[in-house]
Amino acid sequence: MKIRIKFRKWGSMKFIGHLELMRFLQKCLRRTDIDVHYSDGITPRMIMSTAMPLGLGLESGGEYVDLELGRPVGTEHALEQLGPMMPEGLEILDFRQVGEIVPEGGGRAKKPEKAMSVVAAAEYDVCFRDSFTPPENWREILMNFVG
Secondary structure, eight states, X not given: OEEEEEEEXXXXXXXXXXXXXXXXXXXXXXXXSOOBOBOOSSSOOBOEEESXXXXXXXXXXXXXXXXXBSXXXXXXXXXXXXXXXXXXXXXXXXXXXXXXXXXXXXXXXXXXXXXXXXXXXXXXXOOOOTTOOOOTTHHHHHHHHHO
16 A cells, blocks of 8 residues: 655754655654555665655755555544654645555555656745845846756
């Protein structure tokens, strides 16, 4: 069973790198009764993938992580378990099943699309610090840089 987690980060958490954030989420998941699937091999890892890792220093209103679970978990139950573990600046917004559940003993189910292939665009808001006064022609400078 595949789950998609939507979360947001802001404040000082924007300075936590992508890999550290994933490790943190894995530690939080280990502290719950959520049955997360692990890879096979000598060093098993949680089967987890991200949609579009955000750059360091950027805040987000919605990032996505996909997980594989062994048994179904209700959204409310998952949010109740994960919510209190989140530090200020990190909030789990949603925890939902994607795709279909494969029946026990095998069977066919439609494979869910990966989060990375579902995200088609991102919107960025750029703003200046309160203590900074940009030059009058800042828009022209920006367009020359982008274009």
